[in-house]
Amino acid sequence: MQTQPIWLSYDMGIPGDYEGLYTWLDLHTATVCGRCFAFLNYSYENDLKRELADELRRTFELSTRATFYIVYADAQDQKVKGTFVIGRRRSTPWHGHADIAVPDDIAS
DSSP states (O other): OEEEEEEEEEEOOSSOOHHHHHHHHHHTTOEEEETTEEEEEEEESSOHHHHHHHHHHHHSOOOTTOEEEEEEEOTTTOOEEEEEEESOOOOOTTTTOSOOOOOSSOOO
């Protein structure tokens, strides 16, 4: 059994089983790091991402729009990495809010 420190970002949508998620986070002695963001030490056998995704799917009834994203130090090269274990990247809610000037003509 291995233990990996991870930061977990979660969005289960509305309605979502947040009561169940909070129970699961409490059982893993997670620390809150902001809205929908927690730190915990996760124990697994061989494959962190697959085993975590499997446990989350077994534990909660997830909508097709649910997302769980982890940030962790890779065991091989110790580089900080991030990946979705459930769901995928969606368009950002802030897209188009910046007033970015576009030049009329671009010098080549």
